[in-house]
Amino acid sequence: MxxxxxxxxxxxxxxxxxxxxxxxxxxxxxxxxxxxxxxxxxxxxxxxxxxxxxxxxxxxxxxxxxxxxxxxxxxxxxxxxxxxxxxxxxxxxxxxxxxxxxxxxxxxxxxxxxxxxxxxxxxxxxxxxxxxxxxxxxxxxxxxxxxxxxxxxxxxxxxxxxxxxSEIRGGKPIESRTVIAFLPEGTLAGPLRTLQGDYPDIDMGSYPFYKVGRYGSNLVLRGTDSGRLGEAVDRLVKMVGDLGGEPQLEA
Amino acid sequence: MxxxxxxxxxxxxxxxxxxxxxxxxxxxxxxxxxxxxxxxxxxxxxxxxxxxxxxxxxxxxxxxxxxxxxxxxxxxxxxxxxxxxxxxxxxxxxxxxxxxxxxxxxxxxxxxxxxxxxxxxxxxxxxxxxxxxxxxxxxxxxxxxxxxxxxxxxxxxxxxxxxxxSEIRGGKPIESRTVIAFLPEGTLAGPLRTLQGDYPDIDMGSYPFYKVGRYGSNLVLRGTDSGRLGEAVDRLVKMVGDLGGEPQLEA
Missing domain, CATH: 3.40.980.10 (MoaB/Mog-like domain)
Known part of the structure; x- marks a missing residue:
């Protein structure tokens, strides 16, 4: 990406x-x-x-x-x-x-x-x-x-x-968005793989957590194209919602 | 070492x-x-x-x-x-x-x-x-x-x-001792280099700090031979004391 x-x-x-x-x-x-x-x-x-x-x-x-x-x-x-x-x-x-x-x-x-x-x-x-x-x-x-x-x-x-x-030549800033999903990783894995396939230019990572008795995952999307990134995040939020994962965007 | x-x-x-x-x-x-x-x-x-x-x-x-x-x-x-x-x-x-x-x-x-x-x-x-x-x-x-x-x-x-x-073959434990010296590193450097020369089997590192308005350094000695390590620590404590560095052994 x-x-x-x-x-x-x-x-x-x-x-x-x-x-x-x-x-x-x-x-x-x-x-x-x-x-x-x-x-x-x-x-x-x-x-x-x-x-x-x-x-x-x-x-x-x-x-x-x-x-x-x-x-x-x-x-x-x-x-x-x-x-x-x-x-x-x-x-x-x-x-x-x-x-x-x-x-x-x-x-x-x-x-x-x-x-x-x-x-x-x-x-x-x-x-x-x-x-x-x-x-x-x-x-x-x-x-x-x-x-x-x-x-x-x-x-x-x-x-x-x-x-x-100041001496370092920068590139396009790499933007990062995190969607919190209250679903175990194993439930998210299949649909997330499909989404990653549709957005090869966006780097998607899944980082599981277990808090207050609930399994969940921080889904981190990174890329340099704001438009594509926003589109992928929208699809991810819908996907997590459809699975009952109560998606939240990390501030 | x-x-x-x-x-x-x-x-x-x-x-x-x-x-x-x-x-x-x-x-x-x-x-x-x-x-x-x-x-x-x-x-x-x-x-x-x-x-x-x-x-x-x-x-x-x-x-x-x-x-x-x-x-x-x-x-x-x-x-x-x-x-x-x-x-x-x-x-x-x-x-x-x-x-x-x-x-x-x-x-x-x-x-x-x-x-x-x-x-x-x-x-x-x-x-x-x-x-x-x-x-x-x-x-x-x-x-x-x-x-x-x-x-x-x-x-x-x-x-x-x-x-x-349990499946890992261990070696002789690597022991570590730290002497805290209230002296800037630049003052310790010469004598410490001499001491390191006398103990090539002991790894000596110096890690500066600045706390409560005073310069100092954590001098870390590491080795696998307790006797040699103890000897080097004793010499280091004396060295720091002679330089007015109020040596303390870290617990």
Whole structure:
């Protein structure tokens, strides 16, 4: 349905997600905002802080998708290896970015903190990268070709993502409508399959729930053509009503 | 550090995660439980309900890791395609599993609901699969070789995962200790890198925070050798104390 929309991939870099210590929330934010922007999130990967894995994954994904967003691994500590990995993936040297250094000098001077060697690592980018502004804590992210390198801390990641968004070519916004049906999925499945067959340009998903003693399903329709989407929703509402499923449109 | 531990990969299958509509919580559960069980989650991927993507990802990951866990796509509706994809990935036919059919017959009879064609799809497995019990809602998951196919609804996924756990060869439990340091990461980075160099068998991660007006970092140490881990924690606590970082051990 979204073959004319740009595609994107998110790489969530960090052992803390894979060990279960931390619940990732960055993927959901990026996915939501890209969808609003008409960019289709085609895949996401959670990978460890291991150089060869990060480099290989970057190279696979930047070739496959229009945009790649990475989160995590751009702080001052030894486990922050994303900038080095991006440089290796692109086959360019890692350099100290003059503007990034100026930003760090100003930031740490204002806080009266020494800009030591570890902190200076945050000014390193692959040669040829442009900076992504960080309005929260100063130390910038960067963009290298179609790869946007963002922080892992959610508040900072979000601010950086919003800074980057103006550089992203959006597509037709992907609209989503949800019809709540008080029917078990197995009852809806046959007619829903027929409806999907009639609207191959609309992506239809069924997500079951069980609340207050009743079985039901959230039926989610997504597409870029408002007219077609509205038509499919109307038919779905009628279909659910005919089955006695008390259809409700989610606000 | 965990080279002797079995490895695993999670495949989160579902457009609703990639569109941002739903925040995934299954990965965190699987990651946490596998870590406790001594299995190293090496990677996770979120992929769409698209047959060629699911089949290719399954084949890549089942060859690469000891275990693969999939979540989502095993309900009765047209967008539930995981069982077909697993059959294609293994090059075997999709069959109606006799025991799965019996379970469904019993379940729907008890609820006085017709076992229609759509619901019967939930009895389909690749030929040669064994069932994974679903104590929540009946319809089972299945195991095919090293691939465990679980539901997407979190409560059902968890129950299925626990059913499957007895079949998973665990490794030495991966222990984790966290030292809270009230110091900015840039101050800790140098000494922490030295400590990591002395303990290559311990995985050390630094996760910054800013709370109640103070900068700090959660320093997470992970390893399978309690003695070595305890030694590294002791050194870290001393290091943080010497830097004036008021070290605290997280309970």
């Amino acid at each position: 979204t073959k004319h929309n740009p595609t994107a991939c998110a790489l969530i870099i960090g052992n803390e997600i894979l060990s279960g210590r931390t619940q990732d929330v960055n993927l959901n934010y990026i996915a939501t905002r890209l969808t609003e922007h008409g960019v289709q999130m085609a895949e996401a990967r959670v990978i460890p802080d291991v150089e060869e894995v990060v480099v290989a994954t970057l190279n696979e994904c930047r070739a496959k998708y229009d945009y790649v967003f990475t989160t995590g691994g751009i702080g001052p500590t030894h486990d922050d290896i994303t900038a080095e990995c991006v440089a290796k993936a692109f086959g360019v040297p890692l350099i100290q970015h003059a503007d990034a250094r100026s930003i760090l000098e100003e930031q740490f001077k204002a806080r009266n903190i020494e800009l030591n060697e570890a902190r200076l690592r945050m000014a390193n980018t692959p040669e040829g990268a442009s900076l992504v502004e960080n309005p929260v804590s100063g130390a910038p992210g960067f963009r290298m070709d179609n790869v946007f390198v963002l922080a892992g801390v959610p508040s900072i990641m979000k601010a950086m993502f919003e800074s980057a968004l | 965990t080279k002797h531990n079995p490895t695993a990969c999670a495949l989160i299958i579902g457009n609703e995660i990639l569109s941002g509509r739903t925040q995934d919580v299954n990965l965190n559960y699987i990651a946490t439980r596998l870590t406790e069980h001594g299995v190293q989650m090496a990677e996770a991927r979120v992929i769409p309900d698209v047959e060629e993507v699911v089949v290719a990802t399954l084949n890549e990951c089942r060859a690469k890791y000891d275990y693969v866990f999939t979540t989502g796509g095993i309900g009765p509706t047209h967008d539930d395609i995981t069982a077909e994809c697993v059959a294609k990935a293994f090059g075997v036919p999709l069959i109606q599993h006799a025991d799965a059919r019996s379970i469904l017959e019993e379940q729907f009879k008890a609820r006085n609901i017709e076992l229609n064609e759509a619901r019967l799809r939930m009895a389909n497995t690749p030929e040669g699969a064994s069932l994974v019990e679903n104590p929540v809602s009946g319809a089972p998951g299945f195991r095919m070789d090293n691939v465990f196919v679980l539901a997407g609804v979190p409560s059902i996924m968890k129950a299925m995962f626990e059913s499957a756990l």
